[in-house]
Amino acid sequence: RQRQMCIRDRLYAVGSLLAFMFAHASILSLRVKKPEAPRPFKLGWNIKIKGRELPVSAMIGLAATLVIWVIILITQTYSRVVGLGWMAGGLILYYFYQRSRHKKSTDLKSDLDKLS
DSSP states (O other): OHHHHHHHHHHHHHHHHHHHHHHHHHHHHHHHHOTTSOOSOOOSOEEEETTEEEEHHHHHHHHHHHHHHHHHHHHOHHIIIIIHHHHHHHHHHHHHHHHHHHHHHHHHHHHHHHHO
């Protein structure tokens, strides 16, 4: 029972750190790609880089979670193998899902063109 919990905790750590990394990276990406987007809530301590305000909290958060994630992958063999395998499987499924969605939309478009 204790071993199962420990394994689950390790996988949770890999997944949650990855999610936080993506969240921080998304904040920075949106600030670069859409600087004019309305921001109802903004923290102070932004740094201007090339005319765009980037939040220091997101930069520190991204760096910290990335470092911790890499340390976990280096030190925990189970997390490295199963966590990266789980990610690879998810990316493969996502690829085929997007491919089938794209094929359906092009088929629909060609059917609509035939009707007009």
